[in-house]
Amino acid sequence: MAPTLYDAMRTRGLSAGDVVVSLAGHDSGKAHLVLAVDPPFARMADGALRLYAKPKRKRLSHVRPIGRIDDADRELARVASIRDGPEREAAVRSLLAGFFERNDERRT
Numbered sequence: 001m002a003p004t005l006y007d008a009m010r011t012r013g014l015s016a017g018d019v020v021v022s023l024a025g026h027d028s029g030k031a032h033l034v035l036a037v038d039p040p041f042a043r044m045a046d047g048a049l050r051l052y053a054k055p056k057r058k059r060l061s062h063v064r065p066i067g068r069i070d071d072a073d074r075e076l077a078r079v080a081s082i083r084d085g086p087e088r089e090a091a092v093r094s095l096l097a098g099f100f101e102r103n104d105e106r107r108t
Contacts, residue, residue, distance in 0.1 A: 004074070005104070006061050010012075011064065013035055014034055014037050014042055014060060014063070014065055015034070015072075016035055016036055016037065016072065016073075017033070017034065017036055017068055017069055017072020017075070017076055018065050018067070018068050018069075019031060019032070019033055019034070019065070019067050019070075019096065019099050020032055020034055020042070020044065020063040020064060020065050020066065021063065021064050021066055022058065022062065022063055023062050023063060023064055024059075024062040024087065025058070025062065027050075027056070027104045030046060030049075031046065031100070032044035032045060032046045032049060032050065032056065032058075032063075032094060032096075033046065033047075033064070033069070033092055033095060033096055034046055035055050035076070036055075037060070039060065040059055040060050040061070041057050041060065042056065042057075042058055042059075042061060042063060042084055043055040043056070043057055043059055044056050044058065044063075045089075045092050046084070046092065046093070046096065047089040047090065047092030047093035047094075047096065048093060051070065051085070051089055052079065052088050052089060052092050053085060053088075062104075065085050066103075067099060067103055069095050069098070070102070071085055074087070078091070079091045079092060079095070
């Protein structure tokens with residue numbers, strides 16, 4: 001079922017597979033991959049400091065979306081199916097690196 005306008009307003013248009021930059025906190029300016037959205041929070045990981053197994057929970061108002069990874073649903077399912085922790089974190093880092101390569105943006 002397609003999201004309603006109300007759903008989009010509650011989630012600020014964010015969904016799993018989006019790439020966001022943190023606007024507040026000690027991780028300000030860092031890029032993360034959104035794993036899930038539970039208004040008013042998003043759970044996200046970067047594969048280095050914030051692991052997939054223990055994602056960062058951050059308020060939606062404290063992040064700024066900068067894009068979406070290609071084939072997000074398929075890629076997130078692939079990452080979730082990886083059982084080895086370090087390999088899964090490497091996959092998250094690879095998704096973020098690929099996003100920045102394709103979009104020619106610099107990660108801070």
